[in-house]
Amino acid sequence: MHTDVLVIGAGPAGLAAAAAAAEHGAEVLLVDRESRPGGILKQCIHDGFGVIRYEEKLTGPEYAYRDIEAVRAYGLRVLNNTFVLDLKQSVDGFSLLLQNPIDGAFRVDTKALVAANGCRERTSRQVFIHGDRPAGIYSAGTAQNLINLHGYLPGRKVVILGSGDIGMIMARRLTLEGAEVAGVYEIKDEPSGLTRNRVQCLDDYNIPLYLNTTVTRVHGTKRVTGVSVAAVGADLKPLPGSETLVPCDTLLLSVGLIPENDILEPLALEFDAKTGGPVVDQRMMTSVPGLFSCGNATHVNDMVDYVSESGFNAGRAAANYCQHGGSQGSVEVVSGNNLLYAVPQRLVSGEEAAIYFRSDKTIDRVILVAQAAGKELFREKYLRIRPPEMQKIVLQPLSPEVESVEIGLEEVT
Amino acid sequence: MSAELNTVKKALAAANLAEVEVIEKQGALVLEGQVKNWQQYLEAGYAAAGQDFRGVVNDLEVEGLENFKQQCESSPEDFSLERYSFDVVVIGGGVIGCAIARELTRYNVKVALLEKESDLARHTSGRNNGMIHSTMAVKLGTKKYLYNLRGNRMYRKVAEELGFDLKWPGSFAMLDKNWQLLLGPYARRIASKKGVQGFRVLSKGKVKELEPNAWEEQTGSFYMPETGVVDPYQVTIAYAENAMQNGTTIYLNTKVLGFEKDNNRITAVRTNRGTLQAGVIINAAGIWADHVAEMAGDRFYTIHPRKGVIAILDKKTGSSQSYILGRAQLSSEAKTKGGGLVPLLDGNILAGPTADEVPGREDYSTETHELQHILDHHLVLNKTLQQSDIITYFAGTRACTFEEDFIIEISEYVENLVHAAGIQSPGLASAPAIAVDVRDMAAEILKNKMDLKENPDFNPKRKLAPQPVRLSLKERNCLIENRPSYGQIVCRCELVSEGEIVDAIHAPLPARTLDAVKRRARAGMGRCQGGFCTPAVINILARETGRQVTEICKHEPGSVLITDRTRRKGCEQSAH
Numbered sequence: 001m002h003t004d005v006l007v008i009g010a011g012p013a014g015l016a017a018a019a020a021a022a023e024h025g026a027e028v029l030l031v032d033r034e035s036r037p038g039g040i041l042k043q044c045i046h047d048g049f050g051v052i053r054y055e056e057k058l059t060g061p062e063y064a065y066r067d068i069e070a071v072r073a074y075g076l077r078v079l080n081n082t083f084v085l086d087l088k089q090s091v092d093g094f095s096l097l098l099q100n101p102i103d104g105a106f107r108v109d110t111k112a113l114v115a116a117n118g119c120r121e122r123t124s125r126q127v128f129i130h131g132d133r134p135a136g137i138y139s140a141g142t143a144q145n146l147i148n149l150h151g152y153l154p155g156r157k158v159v160i161l162g163s164g165d166i167g168m169i170m171a172r173r174l175t176l177e178g179a180e181v182a183g184v185y186e187i188k189d190e191p192s193g194l195t196r197n198r199v200q201c202l203d204d205y206n207i208p209l210y211l212n213t214t215v216t217r218v219h220g221t222k223r224v225t226g227v228s229v230a231a232v233g234a235d236l237k238p239l240p241g242s243e244t245l246v247p248c249d250t251l252l253l254s255v256g257l258i259p260e261n262d263i264l265e266p267l268a269l270e271f272d273a274k275t276g277g278p279v280v281d282q283r284m285m286t287s288v289p290g291l292f293s294c295g296n297a298t299h300v301n302d303m304v305d306y307v308s309e310s311g312f313n314a315g316r317a318a319a320n321y322c323q324h325g326g327s328q329g330s331v332e333v334v335s336g337n338n339l340l341y342a343v344p345q346r347l348v349s350g351e352e353a354a355i356y357f358r359s360d361k362t363i364d365r366v367i368l369v370a371q372a373a374g375k376e377l378f379r380e381k382y383l384r385i386r387p388p389e390m391q392k393i394v395l396q397p398l399s400p401e402v403e404s405v406e407i408g409l410e411e412v413t
Numbered sequence: 414m415s416a417e418l419n420t421v422k423k424a425l426a427a428a429n430l431a432e433v434e435v436i437e438k439q440g441a442l443v444l445e446g447q448v449k450n451w452q453q454y455l456e457a458g459y460a461a462a463g464q465d466f467r468g469v470v471n472d473l474e475v476e477g478l479e480n481f482k483q484q485c486e487s488s489p490e491d492f493s494l495e496r497y498s499f500d501v502v503v504i505g506g507g508v509i510g511c512a513i514a515r516e517l518t519r520y521n522v523k524v525a526l527l528e529k530e531s532d533l534a535r536h537t538s539g540r541n542n543g544m545i546h547s548t549m550a551v552k553l554g555t556k557k558y559l560y561n562l563r564g565n566r567m568y569r570k571v572a573e574e575l576g577f578d579l580k581w582p583g584s585f586a587m588l589d590k591n592w593q594l595l596l597g598p599y600a601r602r603i604a605s606k607k608g609v610q611g612f613r614v615l616s617k618g619k620v621k622e623l624e625p626n627a628w629e630e631q632t633g634s635f636y637m638p639e640t641g642v643v644d645p646y647q648v649t650i651a652y653a654e655n656a657m658q659n660g661t662t663i664y665l666n667t668k669v670l671g672f673e674k675d676n677n678r679i680t681a682v683r684t685n686r687g688t689l690q691a692g693v694i695i696n697a698a699g700i701w702a703d704h705v706a707e708m709a710g711d712r713f714y715t716i717h718p719r720k721g722v723i724a725i726l727d728k729k730t731g732s733s734q735s736y737i738l739g740r741a742q743l744s745s746e747a748k749t750k751g752g753g754l755v756p757l758l759d760g761n762i763l764a765g766p767t768a769d770e771v772p773g774r775e776d777y778s779t780e781t782h783e784l785q786h787i788l789d790h791h792l793v794l795n796k797t798l799q800q801s802d803i804i805t806y807f808a809g810t811r812a813c814t815f816e817e818d819f820i821i822e823i824s825e826y827v828e829n830l831v832h833a834a835g836i837q838s839p840g841l842a843s844a845p846a847i848a849v850d851v852r853d854m855a856a857e858i859l860k861n862k863m864d865l866k867e868n869p870d871f872n873p874k875r876k877l878a879p880q881p882v883r884l885s886l887k888e889r890n891c892l893i894e895n896r897p898s899y900g901q902i903v904c905r906c907e908l909v910s911e912g913e914i915v916d917a918i919h920a921p922l923p924a925r926t927l928d929a930v931k932r933r934a935r936a937g938m939g940r941c942q943g944g945f946c947t948p949a950v951i952n953i954l955a956r957e958t959g960r961q962v963t964e965i966c967k968h969e970p971g972s973v974l975i976t977d978r979t980r981r982k983g984c985e986q987s988a989h
Contacts, residue, residue, distance in 0.1 A: 101897035104890035135967035
């Protein structure tokens, strides 16, 4: 089998990429591991999706439905229940070994490849919780899947570690389903999710949020019987003597997401240690020509609207690549003062570029400045900037002599 | 013997434990009285060891520790095994018990294996580093040495017959001081005495050449090429399945509660599921072997648990290391080999184990300091490894006697009881050889009571379920065409298909819990640790076993995964 653009993943990024590539004249194959397209949106039955793109508050399935309809309208090929078993570069693109229950295992060659694999959740072991391994420890996303897609309640009395968005959303969801949420515990001194989620999911339901506190130990051998929680010091290490026991039968973890790019490993592409995803330019091209990355596989976004945006960019660029070739832009984006990271990390000159960034801490009254060789390209004031809330700016096309752009946040003194 | 009793008393006095009472019972030393803490309990045990007694029974009470001698709670009671009769009853479904059961099926004997847990290898056999050790680190003249040597050399054949994976990466015992290289000629002599084939002393440069990412501080290494790696859980299952194929009956959730005796002979085994008649009893009860010995009336050793914590690293680390890496243990007094880094069969690297004496025999909780030890002492042995590569960690306990040696013998006090006890490292490496000897001991006893013959139908080859990843593309497609579920991947990290999970659930020894499926088919073993596949596996388990999802457990009865249905029952879905 052969195609122009193969898109891996039918979540919001992959759906957008597939539609955009088809719109720009490419033959597209969309491959997804699940039985229905929509990715993780399928289980996100709360609202708040699409506020930028549609100026509406949609649920996850509603948001996905619009993209699925768009993909259907192009009549492109979609393979469900399909896994990528092997991936390598070939003379004129990429060669993939795919497998599904209907077609078995088979090879597909493609000129361009869009990797929209999404992300996975960090586990209790990755935040070094000790004790035995009883039943009742779930990541927040797994609990969301169990409740919203299967109608299963993972527990009756729940402690949530981490105030990521999914954690707070699950606190509300569990409460609505009749479970008791004993509290949300956050090791940092502020919630790590969006403010609106704190208000709508915790405050409105009287679910306590404990800051500067973490879970150190799980009790129980069969099923969780409780967790030890402890206050932490400035170094985020538990303070001796501050441990208390919170009885519960379930521990949910919302302690961060990791972009999933493991299947790209054989391609030896450049990664950004700060985002956990590949280094891309504004067309979402990676350091491997013809390989594009988008959505939460590139970096973990806060809003689905941005995920779709990167998908459109990747899909359009992949279609163009099939006709004109090309390689990653060479202008380096340096993330400077007070920035956690900025994406894209490279730019192609002569084209407008959206840059997404997060600050490394909460800062009041700052100015974002983008400059090249001492010349200011862009400036914007923010009253308050928080790491959970991603920001977006748009840079005008760069002139060809620019080699690098530095972006930083300057505190107003 | 009184001279030796005095020696022990002096040793105890020297350790400030003069108040400990020492008596001799059935040829064993028994310690009685009370000590202040666990450390003293251990010191007393070790002070009493090494004399010409059958073993050390440590009956000391420990202040503030009341429950450490207590067994785990009993499984539900029924009478389903009442009056069944077997020529041999093997107690314990670890690698030792399962290997013994399989070896026994070479004869025309009826064998039952009793396991108190809901799956095999739930304890020590499923919680170790999977190494087939060379004999370099074991003491000459011990049973450990003899069985390790023979067992190691038997593994190739056993693996081929039973169809489990085995590789021989070889191991480095690295040195960190230049003068230690002077020990080379001495080490070579020891290696030759101990029959360590292919032993070499490697210079610092040679280590770097063979293992470029090895420990920065190494100054050279001893190299034992005949060190192997298996998946200890798979070895146990392989032995058990082949034993079942050849007629062994395995009873899970079946705990031995006592014995019925006629003078010095056991006539029946009392369990929570009824009383079985038994010709010969094999005590392969691992961490609880001393309790079984006591119930049988032949108590001459006490097991004390030595906990080991192990960390498993992401598969992507696998390509950074070819050999098993450890530090040389130059002191012969060391009770463990110190742990290290083991490249596993599926591409992960294993770090550990640690070694800490603990009172709890099934205390598998991990502690911060144990993981820190792994980071400081083991992870550094490969300089590319980082803390963030760890995907999971867990603990196991070693079933140690105070003599620190295996006990493989026919009981001196109960004529139809065989002990296979005190099996700690290198127990896995020794298992094939221990099984053969215990089989012969059982045969020795049986010969007097029955007409013992070879089993003409014995088939040493285990029947295997299809393994799609090992097939050519053409064969795999043929398989998927016949059963599409082999084409449906459920575990995305380890690429495990629904078909393989269903096979595990319906295997000769069925996997009926999430963890059993994980250990059998690898679903949930990867970097997301079941985050994505858990809902699907729960559904498949419920569907295939005709149970409600609220009845599906993680590992043992009571470890339910789903407590309730949501208020509105949700959309009824199959696995996908």
